[in-house]
Amino acid sequence: MNEILTLLENDCRLTPEQIAGICKKDVEEVKSTMRQLEKDGVILGYKALIDWDKTDREYVSAVIELKIAPQRDRGFDRFAERLINYPEVQSVHLMSGGFDIMLIIEGKTMKEVAYFVAYKLAPLESVVSTATHFVLKKYKDKGVIYKSDHKDERENIL
Numbered sequence: 001m002n003e004i005l006t007l008l009e010n011d012c013r014l015t016p017e018q019i020a021g022i023c024k025k026d027v028e029e030v031k032s033t034m035r036q037l038e039k040d041g042v043i044l045g046y047k048a049l050i051d052w053d054k055t056d057r058e059y060v061s062a063v064i065e066l067k068i069a070p071q072r073d074r075g076f077d078r079f080a081e082r083l084i085n086y087p088e089v090q091s092v093h094l095m096s097g098g099f100d101i102m103l104i105i106e107g108k109t110m111k112e113v114a115y116f117v118a119y120k121l122a123p124l125e126s127v128v129s130t131a132t133h134f135v136l137k138k139y140k141d142k143g144v145i146y147k148s149d150h151k152d153e154r155e156n157i158l
Contacts, residue, residue, distance in 0.1 A: 001033060001037070003022075003023050004019055004023065004030060004033055004034065004037075005037070005042070005043070007019055007022060007023070008034075008043065008046075009143075010143070012046040012047065012048075016030045016031045016034060019034075049141060049142055049144050051138075051146055053137075053138075053146075058108055058109070059106050059107065059108060060106065060107050060108070060109060060110050060112070060113055060134060060135075061090075061104065061105070061106050061134070061135040062104070062105050062106075062107075062113045062117075062132055062133060062134050062135060063102060063103070063104055063132075063133040063135065064102070064103040064104075064105060064117060064121065064130060064131070064132050064133075065098075065099035065101070065102055065103075065130065065131040065132075065133075066099060066100060066101040066102075066103065066121065066127055066129075066130055067098070067099050067100055067127070067128040067129045067130075068100045068101060068126050068127060068128060069126050069127075069128050070100075070126070071125075071126060076094050076100060076101065079101070079124075079126055080092050080094065080101065082124070083101070083103060086105075086116075086120065088105045088106060088107055088113075088116050089103055089104075089105050090103075090104045090105060090106055091103065091104040099131065103121075110134060113132070113134070114132070117130055117132055
């Protein structure tokens with residue numbers, strides 16, 4: 001099972017036939033395992049990782065840290081459930097350290113992201129403080145290295 005999951009995590013385009021060949025398993029066994037993993041919620045979806053900077057799509061990503069004042073009998077889970085319903089929110093993580101929740105959000109402009117933080121997140125009950133960090137460039141995401149088209153000409157100076 002773990003071998004199948006690792007293969008799919010690295011390349012979700014692999015067919016059950018290809019996975020069966022790599023794992024030296026029966027194709028029907030692989031298909032059955034994949035169906036069960038999907039049913040059990042272990043496999044949550046299949047997605048492509050896209051370098052949007054190489055397209056004409058305009059967008060801004062930001063990491064938002066939230067400090068939360070937990071309320072009795074409500075915990076962080078209920079608060080996180082509210083956050084996942086915003087279309088701007090791509091990821092929600094409970095974390096240790098100086099902040100409690102980390103969000104990754106996307107918007108068309110920095111102004112749009114700032115508006116989201118100021119008028120949708122900050123006013124929420126229990127939010128004590130926020131810290132916004134705009135993503136300037138991605139070098140690696142989910143194990144995939146982003147290749148740059150730009151060659152550093154400074155290497156030719158020496």
